[in-house]
Amino acid sequence: MDASCDLEVDVNGEETFFVHEKVVSSYCGKLRKLLGKSKYPPKNLKVIFNDFPGGPESFELISRFCYNNGKIVINPYTAPRLFCTAHYMEMNETVTGSHNLVEKTEKFLEEMKFWSWPELLYALKYVVVSSKILQNCLDSLVARLIFAESTPSCPSISSPESSGLRLSTDSKSTESGQTQTRFLRSTWWFEDLVKVLTPDLVKSFVKSIVFHNFDHGVTSRFLVYYHKSRFPTAGPKEKREITESVIDSLCLLNQNSVSCKNLFGILRVSSNLNINKISKTNLECMIGSRLDQATLDDILVPSPHGSNYLYDVNLVLQLVKYFLAGKDGGGGGGDLLKKVARLIDLYVAEVAPDPRLKPYKFLAIVKALPECARDSNDDVYNAIDIYLQVHKGLSDEEKTSICACLNYDKLSSQKYNHLMQNDKFPSKVTKMALEAQQLNLENLFLDMDSQKRSALPPCETETKDGRHTQVVLYAKQVVPRGGKMDIVNENEKMRAHLEGMQWRVVELEKVCKKMQTQMTKILKSRLSRQTSAKSLPRLCS
Secondary structure (H helix, E strand, O other): OOOOOOEEEEEOOOEEEEEOHHHHHOOOHHHHHHHHOOOOOHHHEEEEEOOOOOHHHHHHHHHHHHHOOOOOOOOOOOHHHHHHHHHHOOOOOOOOOOOOHHHHHHHHHOOHHHOOHHHHHHHHOOHHHOHHHHHHHHHHHHHHHHHHHHOOOOOOOOOHHHHHHHHHHHOOOOHHHHHHHHHHHHHOOHHHHHHHOOHHHHHHHHHHHHHOOOOHHHHHHHHHHHHHHHOOOOOHHHHHHHHHHHHHHHOOOOHHHOOHHHHHHHHHHHOOOOOOHHHHHHHHHHHHHOHHHOOHHHHOOEOOOOOOOOEOHHHHHHHHHHHHHHOHHHOOOOHHHHHHHHHHHHHHHHHOOOOOOOHHHHHHHHOOOOHHHOOOOHHHHHHHHHHHHHOOOOOHHHHHHHHOOOOHHHOOHHHHHHHHOOOOOOHHHHHHHHHHHHHHHHHHHHOOOHHHHHOOOOOOOOEEOOEEOHHHHHHHOOOOOOOOOOOOOOHHHHHHHHHHHHHHHHHHHHHHHHHHHHHHHHHHHHHHHHHHHHHOOHHHO
16 A cells, blocks of 8 residues: 555445545535544555445545546446436545536536437436436436337347347237237337336336327336345335335226226235335225226135225225215216226125124225126025024124125016025014015006906905005005014015016017007008008099
């Protein structure tokens, strides 16, 4: 070691340099400030840097600059390191007032739009200290992607490895080979950027992509690829940062370009990461807006730690809420709404056997969608049947409140018959179902004209206030009104009433069909006579 080297510099604990204090400090403002405050004699000076940008290699570069009277070769591979180090060491002025390294490197970096793809990737690692230079670097990268997309035959844009992959597939003439070639051509840059983009840079990169109107579909696939590539080897804190960055970046894209399945994949791995509330809400909103694309396996998300339920029921309730909000409240009974209703009915049947699922939570799932979403309540009935079978300790009041979500008018005859004989349902519920069916019969009878009524099987008649009330007695033959009914003790009697009611409904349907057939024949006959009369000459008519 040269005896005149009176300054010892420890760089990030990785390497120690012995330099001349006057030579280096004449160019480095930070060193001048530190040494000016030092109480130690000149021959015992030591400086420790724990966060030196670029490590020992970067310090060696600025040492050459200082020992060469402020001269150094600046190129795309040295400029990023020199720029960051110059900022850190405050090399924007010198003792002589010249050789401003910050200004020199900044001017050189302004021309990075002409750099090659590898040079831009290298620069991206070091230019974070300046938002202006960073934005120029990101814009230049996106410009390269757009150029590669518009000129797919140019292999020099991508890295050598990806170019080899593309050229090897270009020789295939099959349709699958061409599809693979197009896929590789649009995704060749994924691996390169995964290696250099930090979670903090991902969102800035996507903002630049959106600004330059690059393909959102390809961008969403990159974000998913980034998450899958970086997540497994990251620590808990970095996993949370990666996930939040990817979610926030996906929100910037056209939502039609984001896959629902990929969103659920991110949701599953983030459930126990304690990500921030904004990112969590954004993810749930994105999934909820396309809940009609989800499958049963997608929404069967295990409940987070500390929850009593087998599945995350609260999550599904939130997804339905966001779906309805995006569909103007879910009114109108559209196809998407009905599709979501079928999905939720399947979900309710899956969670019903959970012995820890409370009645109010089960009821909340069933009633999460408006009545117009379901054409049939058969699946809801099946889920309630399973729930009552597992939760045998419920009181009659609790069972009745659960069954209140059933629309008896939307039950098929098969499910209705099963309900009448199902002893898991309280008698009050069975009575309400019978009364609903009786009301339907009355309405059906009232809608008939007199000719159809006369064709019905004979029944008792009664006059009230001088008006014929056959409809009331017709319904009374099926289900007696008033008084208390002990359904449990009168199952056989009820079954007989039900059979009689079903027989009468069948007879009504037969009469209606017969009347429709006769009316059709009459109309056709009249129409044919009118047509033949018009076709005859006037004298012959």
